[in-house]
Amino acid sequence: MSSKQFEIDIAFGVLIRVRYTATQGKVDHFTAQLELYDDTGETPVWLPVVRYDSAHGEAHIDYLTPQGVTYKKQWLALRWPYNSALDVAINELRRDSAAHIIRFRTMQEEVR
Secondary structure (H helix, E strand, O other), X not given: OEEEEEEEEEEOOEEEEEEEEEEXXXXXXXXXXXXXXXXXXXOOEEEEEEEEEXXXXXXEEEXXXXXXXXXXXXXXXXXXXXXHHHHHHHHHHHHHHHHHHHHHHHHHHHHO
């Protein structure tokens, strides 16, 4: 089993963080997370916005609040091996990152 992780820069302060394990080319577990850099507090942090992962035995999306709490979970009906699910996750996060960031920032403003 091999573990890999990498980041994909989308824009300044926006990235996709990817982690996965694979056995003989088949993805066993994965996480692909859109993150936003926030330097408005005392300590700058990367905030998770949307996370695709394979926890619970099935690929799904967690939509997160600015506090890091899942407020919506969407099941993808893509099961092991998760190669296709990981591809779907990366492609969707690249394509729709702006919409996810707008939703997240709107939630941040409502909290302030």
